[in-house]
Amino acid sequence: MTKRKIVLAFSGGLDTSYALVSLREQGWEVLTANVDTGGLHSGEGEAVQARALELGSAGHVVVDARAELYERVISYAIKANYLRNGGYPSCVGAERLVQAEKVVQTALEHGADAVGHGSTGAGADHVRYDAVIRALAPTMEIITPIRDERLTREAESEYLRERGFEVSAKTTTYSINEGLIGTTIGGGETYGSWEYLPESAWTYTRSIADAPDEAVELLLGFDGGDVVSCTTPDGAPIDGTGPGTPNYAILKALNELGGTHGVGRGIHMGSTMVGNLARVGFEAPGMLILIAAHRELERLVLSNRQQATKASLGTTYGDLLHEAVYYDPILDDFRAFLDSSQRRVTGTVRVRLHKGTVVPLGSRSPFSLLDAAARQGVVYGYGSSLWTGEQARAFAHMYAMPGAIAQIAGHGAKPGD
Incomplete structure (x- = not known):
């Protein structure tokens, strides 16, 4: 009898590793799909593929979605200056839209009977994945071993070790999700409201104590609200960027540079769409730098009424996206407003990164309201x-x-x- 085929969204982490082995043992032909939305460490894609094949994947598909993610999700988050509850740039959660879409497309292309993902039932990601699958493939079966079996991370680790697969002690303690927007770290101390994550839990940002004593100054160029350049004050592109560099590559470079200077760490706590209170650590230097610079430029070129209206509508737009309201036509209306609001958001912002801080030092624009007033x-x-x-x-x-x-x-x- 022909095996039933499933495409599993696969990150290489503990949950998806367990799901792959478990589904294979249940008799499924498991194809794994890794959607590249900008994991921060080089070689990550190769490591994920090697892990999938080690665990018994019948085939591994890699989809590069970085440019699409930036265009459809990140650019509008920056235009909206969106920070969940005023401080959290919706790391990873906002990426699930594009990730889930690519996994569904892969399943349809391969004639799969089902789509699988490794989300738990205690968070919001399982709702995000299911919302996309139901919209794009209404009859497709959804298989979710972690959600359905209500497993602990310790039980998953033991299951894999019993079958001879190595499991990192860190992944047993923490659930780590990396992406272009940033990295989330959940587990251990984040299950309560008092303790802070230890230094060993953070993945790439330096502590303030270990950050360089000397500050770095950057010039960030924007065109219509989109970042288009990042240079030193003398005009030299920062590492990883240059003429013609795509927006997402600038964000990645800012993640790395900002992390070196201790920028971007935080712990977010807030209500989720499923009704519980969640607490999660995050590292998002690039988004925090870009939003701070973008907001500074808007202060120079937008009227007070524009800024006030944008603050309200931008928060609503970001919250809907964060909460998996992906396909309601109202989001198209929000995006049309945000695009219109950015027609004059062109210019350069000077920022300083130093010991965990992002300080806008100045801005200039051909549409400067300050300069227009001075001319009069x-x-x-x-x-x-x-x-x-x-x-x-x-x-x-x-x-x-x-x-x-x-x-x-x-x-x-x-x-x-």
Whole structure:
């Protein structure tokens, strides 16, 4: 009898390693699919493929989705200045849309009977994967050993070791997911709300104590809200970038450089779409650098009303994407707004990285509101040739009236007065 075929989303981590061996032992022909969304370490793809074949994959497919991820997801997160709960750049979670789509496409191309993934039922990733599979392949069977069997990481490790497969002690303690947006680290200390992750848990960012004493200064160039260059003050491209470098490569280079300077570490805690409170460590130097620089440039070229409206709509857009509302047409409307808002977000931002901090030092743009005002003789705190002192006095008088009237009314009138 012909074996039933399944395409398993495979990262090479503990959960997907267990899923591969378990499914194979159940009689499935397992094809593994690794979607490259920018794992930060060189050689990662080769290591994942070697792991899949070691564990018995019948075939391994690698899909390079870095450019698509940047264009469809990351660019809009930057345009929206999106940080979940004000601080977390939705590492990995926002990448699941593209990852799941590519796995489904692989399953359809290979005539698979099912799609599998290694998500647990305690987090949000299983909802993200299922949302895509149900939308793109409604009749496809979804197989999720970790979710269905409710296994602990210790039990998975023991299962693999019993079959002669090596398991890293670190992967038993922590679930680590790497991507272009950043890396998440869950387990151990993150199961509670008090303890911080130890130095050994972080994957590539340096501690502030170990970061260089000397700061580094960068010039980040933007065109229509998209980062297009990253150089030193003398114009030399930073390592990993250069003329014609794709956006995602600039982000990757900033991850590495920012990590060297202790930038990007954090622990995020917030409610998930499945109703529980989650806490996870993250490393995302590049996104935090780009969002800080992008926001600084927007302050120079966008009106206050634009910035306020963007802050609200951008947060809603990012939250919907984070919570796997991938295919609602409202997201197209949000993206149209964000694209429109970026028409003047072109220019250069000067930033300093030093001991875990990102400090915007200055910005310039051909659409600078500050420069436009100066050309008309308006300099804040210095003077203006566009109005007289008497006009300024009259404006202040009229501007104060609503508050003055409210203050008078607040004293009230006694009965009979």
